[in-house]
Amino acid sequence: MGSNRSRERAFGSGQWIGFSAALLIGLCLLSAAAISWARARIAGTLALHGGHLALLQRLWPFFLFGCLAALAGHLYLRALRQQGQPRPGRLLAGAIVIHLLAAPALPLTSSDVFSYLAYARLMHDGRNPYRSGPADLGERDRRRPLVEPRWLHTPMVYGPIAGAATAAIAPVEDLTRSLWAFKLEMLLAALAAVLLAYGFCRSCLPPGRAEAAFIFFAWNPLFAWEISGQAHTEGLVLVGLVCFVWAATRGREWLALLGLVIAFYTKLVLLPLLCLYLCYVAWRRPSRAIAMIGAVGAVGAALLAPYWQGGATVRGPLATLVADPTLTARSLTDLLVWLLRPLGPQAQRGVYWTALAMGTVLLASFGIRAARRARSLQQVFRDGLVFFLLYDLIAAPWFQSWYVTWLLPLGLVEPDARWRTLIASYSMLALVQYAVPLDPVTYLAINAIALRMLYQLLRPGRLAEAGMTAAAPPACVYDAIPVGFYDAVLRGGNPVRRLWHLAKFERVLDCLPQRSGGSILDIGCFAGSFLSLVPEGRFGRQLGVDILRSQVEYARARYGTAFREFRHISDLGALETIHETFDCITGIELIEHLKPAEVRSLMRHAAQKLAPGGRLVLTTPNYASSWPLLEALLNRFSDVRYEEQHITRFTYFQIERQLTTLYPDFQQQFNVDLKTTTHFITPFLAGLSFRGARFLSRLAPDRRWRQPFGNLVLLVLERARESAGEMTPADVAASA
Secondary structure (H helix, E strand, O other): OHHHHHHHHHHHHHHHHHHHHHHHHHHHHHHHHHHHHHHHHHHOOOOOOOOOOOHHHHHHHHHHHHHHHHHHHHHHHHHHHOOOOOOHHHHHHHHHHHHHHHOOOOOOOOOHHHHHHHHHHHHHOOOOOOOOOHHHHOOOOOOHHHOOHHHOOOOOOOOHHHHHHHHOOOOOOOHHHHHHHHHHHHHHHHHHHHHHHHHHHHHHOOOOHHHHHHHHHHOOHHHHHHHHHOOOOHHHHHHHHHHHHHHHHOOOHHHHHHHHHHHHOOOHHHHHHHHHHHHHHHHHOHHHHHHHHHHHHHHHHHHHHHHOOOHHHHHHHHOOOOOOOOOOEOOHHHHHHHHOHHHOHHHHHHHHHHHHHHHHHHHHHHHHHHHHOOOOHHHHHHHHHHHHHHHHHHHOOEOOHHHHHHHHHHHHOOOOHHHHHHHHHHHHHHHHHHHOOOOOHHHHHHHHHHHHHHHHHHOOOEEHHHOEEEOOOOOOOHHHOOOOHHHHHHHHOOHHHHHHHHHHHHHHHHOOOOOOOEEEEEEOOOOOHHHHOOOOOOEEEEEEEEOOHHHHHHHHHHHOOOOEEEEEOOOHHHHHHOOOOEEEEEEEOOHHHOOHHHHHHHHHHHHHHEEEEEEEEEEEEEOOOOHHHHHHHHHHHOOOOHHHHOOEOEOOOOHHHHHHHHOOOHHHHEEEEEEEEEOOOHHHHOOOOHHHHHHHHOOOOHHHOOOOOOOEEEEEEEEOOOOOOOOOHHHHHHHO
């Protein structure tokens, strides 16, 4: 009996801890709401785009908001990891508290709600919001100056269900009352989504997983803030998507279609998920899929009928599916367009269409693959999740934080908790980034982190002791690479590939001593391309070694001279046969091709062959950048299979620790002279202008460019002076 009472007390304590976490998350959001009221009071207006305030007055609300968001995110992620979750009823109460405490917020991180109010006023005046923009309200209307200027002349871009929610507040003429009426609608939508998720978890998921999944969805601070606090119509999207997930899991296909229709006709960008589910139905029941397509069209016609005034009626909603070079935000495309401002609008449009084409190809290739394998519901859910992750992280020219909420219902049904961790972390980073509004830089940094997590999920397997990813692919036959392949690329191949290799070699040259008369050893010289760029005036003794005899023979015939020698070695152990020391040693994109034991051997031989104070320069792909995505694309669409070549994988953040783990004498024998990354953006601009991209790549010296998310890590090591008892290079040569 006493034991049972102890368990009951412990369980009750766990319940209180769980509800306390929800209350603390809610209080963080309530404090953020108070900041929104203080900002409006100090600014003297609800408008968010005014420039009459000093910079500090504009930034302090966002900094404080970011701090509160970080605390709420910490509590949320901690609750996800909590063992022994409290009873579902308390979890539901906690979720409701979180959303209610977020609801009092005024517009702070988004002004979209004012666009909805403007469209509602247009409806009240008898105008069609799908043919008119907020500017048509006239100068005296109080809603007009609150709308973001870029949307003043834009008809409604949301689907007809969002239009119906807007129409519901059209009779409310007072600005303040209409604001709170619309916020109430979205709060009710958020609570409806929470209740649907609660029902789904209780009825469809096993104990333990059900509680964790519900916390993941309903306690998410981004969900509560963006929908209950900032009144985005994603609340209606979530109602539809949770309904879809629940009904599809139960085998209720028509009800699942209804949920998708609600989501789709709120935001048309949800079309890919609708198509994927129709493919799933078509593989099993083609006739039913055809009937469903007809039903989707009929519902759309009925919803648009009250607004229909010809084809121009759908111009606004279709703008979310088609390209517009004037609309970029918080994305890689946005950064590229911004960087090319000095070159004029034509260059900006060119890079926009290039980036859009690449993103479209990525999504289309994945979408086709997903449609072909949509044979199970779990595959539909997983591929839908990955599709929208790729859209948010890479392909979307225009991105906003609340788009991440689309992932929550698909994560709700995901059996692998690691995917929920990815989505939860991504959503928290998307919320915290408001603290440092350096768009799109902050978003790209967040995306790099999320991409790395995504890559680890899609390609699992890590070498835990070194903190790196280790592949176990089939052995790569390097002899299959055409002789002189990369040298041909460097001399006149694809401009992106060409600049990739040329800029890499130029960066390495920049890191080498400028004095004359030195000696250099290039390990893994391949076809001799790098040494061919090294002038005799700087290095009078040049030696390149490689295990590929045919490539070495090519290098010897093409670039061999009296001062530049190329030598074949059978393996890294054959470096012992080189009885001399060097001022510099390079290993350019080499160590990722080596097994951990071979990396250890390389570092040991480099320490032996390098003169005291000499430099070892290493480059390797940075797996904490967009490189994993580039590698996946190259594996699929090019004639090179890097998944078979890259065995040991490094990141900018951990490369020193990784090398120390693999070679314990690393810190004793080497000092880090420079650690940075290269190849962030400029190689990809070579498709537009090789010369212009090369010029941009040379603007920032390595020692001033220390950002961590470039696609290549550049590490410059200096050989330490010998300590007592350590064998010097001279001793090695003498003993040999």
